[in-house]
Amino acid sequence: MKLGLGLYRHQLDGDHFRFAKQCGCTHLVIHLVDYFRSSRSNQPGDQPVGDDAGWGLAGDPEKLWTFEELAAIKAQINAAGLELEAIENFDPAHWHDVLLDGPKKRAQFEDLKTIIRHLGRAGIPIMGYNFSIAGVAGRVKGHFARGDAEAVGMDGPFDKPMPNGMVWNMVYDRNAPPGVVPSATPEELWQRLKDFLDAVLPVAEEAGVTLAAHPDDPPMPTIRGQPRLVYQPQLYQKLIELRPSPRNALEFCLGTLAEMTEGNVYDAVDAYSRQGKLGYVHFRNVRGKAPFYKESFIDDGDIDMLRVLRILKKNRFTGVLIPDHAPQLTCAAPWHAGMAYALGFLRAAMQALG
Numbered sequence: 001m002k003l004g005l006g007l008y009r010h011q012l013d014g015d016h017f018r019f020a021k022q023c024g025c026t027h028l029v030i031h032l033v034d035y036f037r038s039s040r041s042n043q044p045g046d047q048p049v050g051d052d053a054g055w056g057l058a059g060d061p062e063k064l065w066t067f068e069e070l071a072a073i074k075a076q077i078n079a080a081g082l083e084l085e086a087i088e089n090f091d092p093a094h095w096h097d098v099l100l101d102g103p104k105k106r107a108q109f110e111d112l113k114t115i116i117r118h119l120g121r122a123g124i125p126i127m128g129y130n131f132s133i134a135g136v137a138g139r140v141k142g143h144f145a146r147g148d149a150e151a152v153g154m155d156g157p158f159d160k161p162m163p164n165g166m167v168w169n170m171v172y173d174r175n176a177p178p179g180v181v182p183s184a185t186p187e188e189l190w191q192r193l194k195d196f197l198d199a200v201l202p203v204a205e206e207a208g209v210t211l212a213a214h215p216d217d218p219p220m221p222t223i224r225g226q227p228r229l230v231y232q233p234q235l236y237q238k239l240i241e242l243r244p245s246p247r248n249a250l251e252f253c254l255g256t257l258a259e260m261t262e263g264n265v266y267d268a269v270d271a272y273s274r275q276g277k278l279g280y281v282h283f284r285n286v287r288g289k290a291p292f293y294k295e296s297f298i299d300d301g302d303i304d305m306l307r308v309l310r311i312l313k314k315n316r317f318t319g320v321l322i323p324d325h326a327p328q329l330t331c332a333a334p335w336h337a338g339m340a341y342a343l344g345f346l347r348a349a350m351q352a353l354g
């Protein structure tokens, strides 16, 4: 197993690469979507949370991530002595109609295929994605974690409809007509995922890029009146079996799995790591279950992280572990301190297990 760090778009620079290296990381997972652009409430310095209006404005639909851009970022990361393991999340600008089954869906499949080919050519092994209409929405912020550290949680269901022009908790069309996005049915949502895998997975197979699916955060049957795909542990199995392939895998989020009301996180870790389905793993601890839970420090929640690591070791997982979100530590650099704390814990735990 290898230790990695996830970096947001605004953190893709030499200082953050050195910070990861200094914390003992060998790998990075990077975000190319800017979650903080033109947002009234969502500010960099923490994980994106935002309000009813979402995180911010999606990217430019005409600008796909180019091979040159990806190769340059990878070269910079390699020069800092690190490997680039994955890109996390497609830009809503590039796939809004794939999620919404809109008129640009076929054209956007071609764009996603182009992006996957660029990843393959640049030697980036994993593309993490979150096939979700409402995205990571409906969470609240507060001093929920140990020592009154600021963290994120959920305080009841959130089904306020989503305005037109929005998907995946970001705005992709500022000039959309008034009104709300009609609710899909769960069957329609699964069909949309199947269409996506049918279109993109063959290209991922050719390009040598693994598609890794994040579960729905928060794991509720609906958010903003829209159905969710993977909100119980066994729904990951449904996703895998929808289109079996070594390139159809999971961005395995421990915190989200622990928030689910059915099953338990250790059985899920065992079941999916035994099948060799883990692309990479998000380490995050949490107290409680959806729709009432709070994110916590890695050593201070419902999940026994050492037990998780023992299961991963038993099943010979060799991929990358990264901290997911962490509570903000009270100091001049709350995000950095939170990540350094989680990474120190993970590194010690990995060394203890040999």
Ligand SMILES: [Mn+2]
Pocket: 214, 217, 253, 254, 255, 256, 282, 324
């Ligand atoms: Mn996660």
